[in-house]
Amino acid sequence: MIHSGKKHRRKDNKPIDTRQALFDAVLELMSRDKSFDAISLREVTREVGINPSAFYRHFPDMNSLGLELVNLSFKTLRQHLKDVRANPVQDANVVRESVETFVSYVLAHPRQFQFIIRAQVGGAASIRAEIESEHRLLVSELSTDLARRFDAASWSTEELQMLADLMIGAMTRIVEQLLIENRHSASQAALTELAEKQLQLILLGAMHWHDQP
Amino acid sequence: MIHSGKKHRRKDNKPIDTRQALFDAVLELMSRDKSFDAISLREVTREVGINPSAFYRHFPDMNSLGLELVNLSFKTLRQHLKDVRANPVQDANVVRESVETFVSYVLAHPRQFQFIIRAQVGGAASIRAEIESEHRLLVSELSTDLARRFDAASWSTEELQMLADLMIGAMTRIVEQLLIENRHSASQAALTELAEKQLQLILLGAMHWHDQP
DNA sequence: GTGTTAAGTGAACATATGTACACTATAATG
DNA sequence: CATTATAGTGTACATATGTTCACTTAACAC
Numbered sequence: 058m059i060h061s062g063k064k065h066r067r068k069d070n071k072p073i074d075t076r077q078a079l080f081d082a083v084l085e086l087m088s089r090d091k092s093f094d095a096i097s098l099r100e101v102t103r104e105v106g107i108n109p110s111a112f113y114r115h116f117p118d119m120n121s122l123g124l125e126l127v128n129l130s131f132k133t134l135r136q137h138l139k140d141v142r143a144n145p146v147q148d149a150n151v152v153r154e155s156v157e158t159f160v161s162y163v164l165a166h167p168r169q170f171q172f173i174i175r176a177q178v179g180g181a182a183s184i185r186a187e188i189e190s191e192h193r194l195l196v197s198e199l200s201t202d203l204a205r206r207f208d209a210a211s212w213s214t215e216e217l218q219m220l221a222d223l224m225i226g227a228m229t230r231i232v233e234q235l236l237i238e239n240r241h242s243a244s245q246a247a248l249t250e251l252a253e254k255q256l257q258l259i260l261l262g263a264m265h266w267h268d269q270p
Numbered sequence: 271m272i273h274s275g276k277k278h279r280r281k282d283n284k285p286i287d288t289r290q291a292l293f294d295a296v297l298e299l300m301s302r303d304k305s306f307d308a309i310s311l312r313e314v315t316r317e318v319g320i321n322p323s324a325f326y327r328h329f330p331d332m333n334s335l336g337l338e339l340v341n342l343s344f345k346t347l348r349q350h351l352k353d354v355r356a357n358p359v360q361d362a363n364v365v366r367e368s369v370e371t372f373v374s375y376v377l378a379h380p381r382q383f384q385f386i387i388r389a390q391v392g393g394a395a396s397i398r399a400e401i402e403s404e405h406r407l408l409v410s411e412l413s414t415d416l417a418r419r420f421d422a423a424s425w426s427t428e429e430l431q432m433l434a435d436l437m438i439g440a441m442t443r444i445v446e447q448l449l450i451e452n453r454h455s456a457s458q459a460a461l462t463e464l465a466e467k468q469l470q471l472i473l474l475g476a477m478h479w480h481d482q483p
Numbered sequence: 484g485t486g487t488t489a490a491g492t493g494a495a496c497a498t499a500t501g502t503a504c505a506c507t508a509t510a511a512t513g
Numbered sequence: 514c515a516t517t518a519t520a521g522t523g524t525a526c527a528t529a530t531g532t533t534c535a536c537t538t539a540a541c542a543c
Contacts, residue, residue, distance in 0.1 A: 075520075075521090090393075090394055090395050091307065092305040092306075092307055092308065092391075092392040092393060093305075094304065094305055094308040095305065095307040095308040095393075097499080097500060097501085098500080098501065098502090099499075099500060099501080100500095107520090107521065107522090108521060108522050108523075109500090109501080109502085110502080110503080110504090110521075110522075110523085111520065111521045111522075113502080113503095114519075114520055114521070115520090118501090174391055175391050175392060177391075178305075178387055178388050178390075178391060178392065178446060178450060179305040179388060179391065179392045180303075180305060181303055182303050185450060216467075219464055219467050219468060219471075220471070222464070222468070223440060223468045223471065223472075226439065226440060226443045227436060227439060227440075229443070230439040230442070230443075233391065237391060237398060251432055251435070254429075254432050255432060255435070255436045258432075258433070258436065258472065258475040258476060258479060259436075259471065259472065259475055260475070261474075261475040261478050261479065262471040262472055262473070262474035262475030262476075262478075263471060263475075264478075265474050265475075265477075265478055266471060266474065288490080288491090310529080310530060310531085311530080311531065311532090312529075312530060312531080313529095313530095320490090320491065320492090321491060321492050321493075322530090322531080322532085323491075323492075323493085323532080323533085323534090324490065324491045324492075326532080327489070327490055327491075328490090331531090484543100485542105485543085486541105486542090486543085487540100487541085487542080487543100488539100488540090488541085488542100489538105489539090489540085489541100490537105490538085490539085490540100491536100491537080491538075491539100492535105492536075492537070492538090493534105493535095493536080493537100494533105494534090494535095494536100495532105495533080495534085496531100496532085496533080496534105497530100497531095497532095498529100498530080498531090499528100499529080499530070499531100500527100500528080500529070500530085501526105501527095501528090501529100502525100502526090502527095503524100503525085503526085504523100504524090504525085505522105505523090505524090506521100506522075506523080506524100507520105507521085507522070507523100508519100508520085508521080508522095509518105509519085509520085509521100510517100510518095510519085510520100511516105511517090511518085511519100512515105512516080512517080512518095513514105513515090513516075513517095
């Protein structure tokens with residue numbers, strides 16, 4: 058008999074909690090100086106407090122866990138960016154505002170970003186590919202945003218993507234330093250200011266990009 | 271008795287070769303979809319073809335091997351950059367020339383760069399710290415270069431470092447895509463052009479950085 | 484030559500890993 | 514209430530790991 062309806066769920070949603078706990082365990086382990094593919098299945102179940110065999114009730118292997126975690130992380134990130142876009146900054150200093158809210162968001166979800174950043178270059182090809190495609194999505198979204206702010210006629214899609222890629226790249230590196238290097242608030246302020254200046258410089262370049270044909 | 275002179279070496283320099291072979295083995299293994307801290311000591315010795323115990327004749331543990339590999343990789347990279355600086359580009363199109371020679375260099379030493387990029391976020395804190403300090407060195411060197419090309423009076427050291435960091439960051443991301451994503455020459459050309467445009471845009475921004483006080 | 488020292492071997496160990504299988508408990512469904 | 518599918522347990526096994534120790538080998542210094 059094939060179940061076409063909903064899956065069975067406990068009253069207290071225990072299975073879902075365990076699933077989430079497995080995600081959390083991976084994030085927790087990675088926040089303790091480990092790359093994703095150096096984390097063993099048994100370590101994860103140990104962290105959660107379940108039997109190693111129980112892992113297979115939720116994922117066929119660690120790689121699948123990783124892939125789902127990528128999607129999950131990007132989904133929340135994309136939702137946040139959507140919210141930010143929904144009420145755009147009125148202030149004259151758009152860059153300052155944007156960078157600051159983004160930095161706060163990163164610092165509020167450090168483990169998710171740490172996971173993404175490490176898995177992006179660290180692990181298996183399938184996971185890297187997934188992150189790469191999510192990254193491209195972000196670039197596209199930003200470039201359509203930028204299209205609205207710049208002279209749409211003179212900027213080609215490729216140029217806009219080049220610009221968006223540069224901006225996201227700069228922010229990615231800021232995030233890396235924010236999370237991996239050191240976490241005292243002194244350097245956080247410095248990094249925020251660094252990000253602001255770098256983005257401002259990029260925008261300045263963009264404003265003069267089509268000065269001489 | 272303490273040896274103050276040279277160490278004993280075989281006629282055919284075998285010990286040195288083995289040491290190098292251990293480095294090579296790590297690079298080779300990392301080029302096959304693995305982060306540094308997911309590589310076992312036994313894997314490395316297996317790749318070289320020696321007994322696991324023999325590893326300890328050369329390094330106390332994998333971490334030390336990693337640290338030395340970082341230094342080695344950056345030493346050759348820094349030497350290359352020094353050579354490039356020695357005969358500066360005469361051409362009007364400095365950016366194009368610089369990017370193209372750098373991309374060729376990266377493609378000629380893919381495994382070293384792959385190692386650096388992966389170890390930078392992947393592994394143990396000590397290795398990350400070592401890469402971070404080497405990175406800062408590169409930024410400093412570039413910023414003194416830039417000081418010569420820009421109006422030295424109006425640019426502060428911090429601003430120069432901000433600019434250098436942005437440029438190196440952009441190139442780092444290009445290297446990542448060059449090595450990790452895909453390696454067909456079609457995308458290589460596209461990435462080279464992307465790098466050129468991004469650097470040009472950054473320089474454009476830098477030229478107008480002090481327009482309005 | 485003889486002795487010394489560095490490099491490499493082979494076997495052994497305690498421990499960790501992924502996965503399989505039979506099992507128990509429990510929540511939802513009929 | 515009886516059935517059933519899901520989540521989790523316990524055990525087991527083959528395999529992999531880091532590290533140790535006693536050993537062989539071979540190059541160089543004398």
